[in-house]
Amino acid sequence: MRITEHPILEFQRGEEISFFFNGQELKGFEGETIAAALHAAGVRVLGHSHVMHRPRGLFCAIGNCSSCLMDVDGEPNIRICVEKLKPGMRVETQQGKGCLR
Amino acid sequence: MKKSANVVIIGGGITGCATAYELAVRGVKDIVVIEKQYLSSGATGRCGAGVRQQWGTETNAILARDSVKRFEGMNEELEYDRDIEFKQGGYLMVSYTQNEWNQYKKNVAIQHSLGIPTKMITPQEALEIVPHLNIKGLIGATFCQSDGHANPFHVVDAYYKAASRLGVKFETYTSVTGITREKGKVTSVQTSKGDIAASMVINACGYAAGTICKMVGFELPLYPQRHQALVTEPVEPCQGPMVISLHHRLYCQQTPHGSFIMGVGDPNEPKDFNINSSWEFLEDVARQATTVLPLLKNLRVVRQWSGLYDMSPDANPILDEVPDAKGMWVAAGFSGHGFMVAPQTAVLLAQKILGQNCFMPIERFGLERFSGGELLLESAVV
Numbered sequence: 001m002r003i004t005e006h007p008i009l010e011f012q013r014g015e016e017i018s019f020f021f022n023g024q025e026l027k028g029f030e031g032e033t034i035a036a037a038l039h040a041a042g043v044r045v046l047g048h049s050h051v052m053h054r055p056r057g058l059f060c061a062i063g064n065c066s067s068c069l070m071d072v073d074g075e076p077n078i079r080i081c082v083e084k085l086k087p088g089m090r091v092e093t094q095q096g097k098g099c100l101r
Numbered sequence: 102m103k104k105s106a107n108v109v110i111i112g113g114g115i116t117g118c119a120t121a122y123e124l125a126v127r128g129v130k131d132i133v134v135i136e137k138q139y140l141s142s143g144a145t146g147r148c149g150a151g152v153r154q155q156w157g158t159e160t161n162a163i164l165a166r167d168s169v170k171r172f173e174g175m176n177e178e179l180e181y182d183r184d185i186e187f188k189q190g191g192y193l194m195v196s197y198t199q200n201e202w203n204q205y206k207k208n209v210a211i212q213h214s215l216g217i218p219t220k221m222i223t224p225q226e227a228l229e230i231v232p233h234l235n236i237k238g239l240i241g242a243t244f245c246q247s248d249g250h251a252n253p254f255h256v257v258d259a260y261y262k263a264a265s266r267l268g269v270k271f272e273t274y275t276s277v278t279g280i281t282r283e284k285g286k287v288t289s290v291q292t293s294k295g296d297i298a299a300s301m302v303i304n305a306c307g308y309a310a311g312t313i314c315k316m317v318g319f320e321l322p323l324y325p326q327r328h329q330a331l332v333t334e335p336v337e338p339c340q341g342p343m344v345i346s347l348h349h350r351l352y353c354q355q356t357p358h359g360s361f362i363m364g365v366g367d368p369n370e371p372k373d374f375n376i377n378s379s380w381e382f383l384e385d386v387a388r389q390a391t392t393v394l395p396l397l398k399n400l401r402v403v404r405q406w407s408g409l410y411d412m413s414p415d416a417n418p419i420l421d422e423v424p425d426a427k428g429m430w431v432a433a434g435f436s437g438h439g440f441m442v443a444p445q446t447a448v449l450l451a452q453k454i455l456g457q458n459c460f461m462p463i464e465r466f467g468l469e470r471f472s473g474g475e476l477l478l479e480s481a482v483v
Contacts, residue, residue: 066334075399076336077334077336077401096337097335097336097337097359098336098337099336099337099339100233100336100337100339100396100397100399100400101396
């Protein structure tokens with residue numbers, strides 16, 4: 001779901017592009033964060049807590065809380081709430097704490 | 102607070118807490134530990150947490166070797182309700198210069214004579230242990246699997262709880278303001294919470310040990326040296342051993358939690374009590390760490406801090422009674438490796454104080470070595 005009209009804010013979206021989330025092709029707008037694109041596509045569970053393995057969603061949305069860490073183009077622990085979307089990006093949910101490669 | 106005690110221990114770090122336990126478990130009653138802030142707030146809680154037996158002096162190597170055995174069984178021995186997180190992933194000491202390699206050979210000979218199973222390995226073998234090690238220019242490495250690291254906060258907590266069960270009292274946020282002597286003997290300790298009469302005082306204050314000794318008019322040959330460290334975000338386990346490169350002044354370990362703890366020594370660090378953190382350190386450690394372990398280049402830093410080594414002139418501890426102040430013992434000067442030797446340092450001190458047989462000659466750690474005796478020069482300090 002996206003807000004298309006807002007009484008105060010103006011949305012200056014980039015071009016519509018496609019990216020991959022866990023192998024599945026999704027659409028988003030260039031220049032928005034990965035988290036925004038996933039949220040618009042209905043993705044709510046972004047990871048699981050390390051000890052109790054409970055689902056974790058978008059929490060702080062400003063790059064502080066580590067709730068939305070994902071593996072992006074092979075690099076682990078990317079804070080997708082502040083990382084901008086690019087065409088063809090491969091975004092994967094992380095199992096455990098992310099692996100250095 | 103108590104008005105009198107048999108033993109007052111100043112310093113609530115690993116050395117103070119372990120010594121309190123070792124005395125109490127040997128039947129000493131009425132022990133009070135005085136700590137200026139909270140337990141492990143000084144060098145213990147700021148250290149790199151490594152536990153290694155690969156030393157260049159017999160004294161350090163024996164203390165560390167026997168302490169490893171204690172760490173191995175510590176959860177059970179101290180009946181700890183949590184886990185000291187002792188991980189024996191080994192220590193990989195890498196050598197990039199011929200001089201260093203020659204020194205390592207001498208060190209390993211000493212270690213072998215003490216039964217420490219260090220192996221001298223080729224760069225290729227080192228790569229099998231740490232696949233992300235940069236072996237360009239590497240001459241060789243030494244590896245000892247039973248080395249590792251533990252959680253200093255939990256180790257102190259384990260000693261604190263075990264000592265408390267034996268009746269030891271801990272007074273935190275209490276500073277020592279003076280020590281009284283009569284006829285060359287210690288009689289009482291003044292603190293911010295009142296005086297405690299005591300005929301025995303153990304000075305386990307690390308870098309502040311000199312300040313305490315001055316209260317009885319004695320100049321301890323110690324100086325403080327700042328060392329900085331950082332911790333990164335956690336990732337899945339990918340590095341077994343602590344990696345040390347003396348050439349790069351670097352140590353780097355991955356904790357069981359997954360975060361990396363690392364530090365570099367600064368050869369130009371002034372002798373000062375400053376424990377501020379600097380951006381220069383971040384740049385320096387990042388350069389050294391990514392040179393030796395390039396895989397870590399994208400890891401994010403979570404936080405940095407610093408602490409003070411209590412440097413003695415020969416990087417070996419001082420365990421001795423202060424001249425002209427009978428009853429005042431010093432356990433300091435650990436020079437950046439007090440945590441890893443603390444279990445056996447405490448045993449040695451307790452044995453000496455109680456007139457029992459010492460498991461190794463404590464005289465080697467005496468003050469006399471600085472006034473004409475033989476120094477125990479340690480080469481393997483980061």
